[in-house]
Amino acid sequence: MTTETTAEQKTEKPPVSVAIIVDQGRVLMARRRAAEGEISWVFPGGAIEAGESPEEAAVREVDEETGLKVEAVKALGDRVHPKSGVPMFYVAVRLVGGEARVADDEELDAITWATHSELPGLVPYGLFGPVQEYLDDVLPH
Template sequence: MKKIPRIGVAVIVYKEGEVLLGLRKNAHGEGTWALPGGHLEFGESPEQCAVREVMEETGMAVKNMRPGPYTNDLFEKEGKHYITLFMVCEYASGDLTLREPHKCSGWEWFAPDALPEPRFLSLQNLLMKGFPRSVASP
């Protein structure tokens, strides 16, 4: 089987100046803090994927979506390679709910300059590039 990179979409959701992170489980990066997100599906835009993944994982709706940076993430131990597209948005509505407890231990809000560790590889790589400090920042 030929190994090819996959496309992931990670969503930076801001609410009152804080960012949403979840603790991963039962997948690569288990035990690390990550943004909500998942695989880009065939025919789906990154924006559509971001809205879908946030709703599926947290039960929340988002607004003011804009594209953010991307990272090139090579998970050497797992033999996986992802290009992660970051989407930046704001919380719109809904109660934060753990809707996929088999994939995530829980969701929490954090100040962008006080993100917990250990961090999922795409989040680590994003921090090295420069984390968007708000929905309006480039």
């Protein structure tokens, strides 16, 4: 993964791993308590800690943010997010157990299970190509 440095980006942003959780024809989205520009609805996730793989970070963050137990299925790809400048890893995970809820109310204020047709309204600037392709394959539309 390459990291571009711009004049505004004086400190390197820590890499983030997010989980793509699909269950019963919907994908879990979380709304940030404080939007970052256009970014309000996101996939659950957070900073990768020292010694963690992106898959391990995604599983841990899902538990911390939503209370769900998941396991990593496959890495979908990585990029520097075009809106935030944050290095991002995207991981498809499988739901193992739990009831989705806002478990971290400092970070999140809502969660929703979104259908394929609801995604453009939640993420109007579009999803990362490999994530969109994955969701196109696994969600009914």
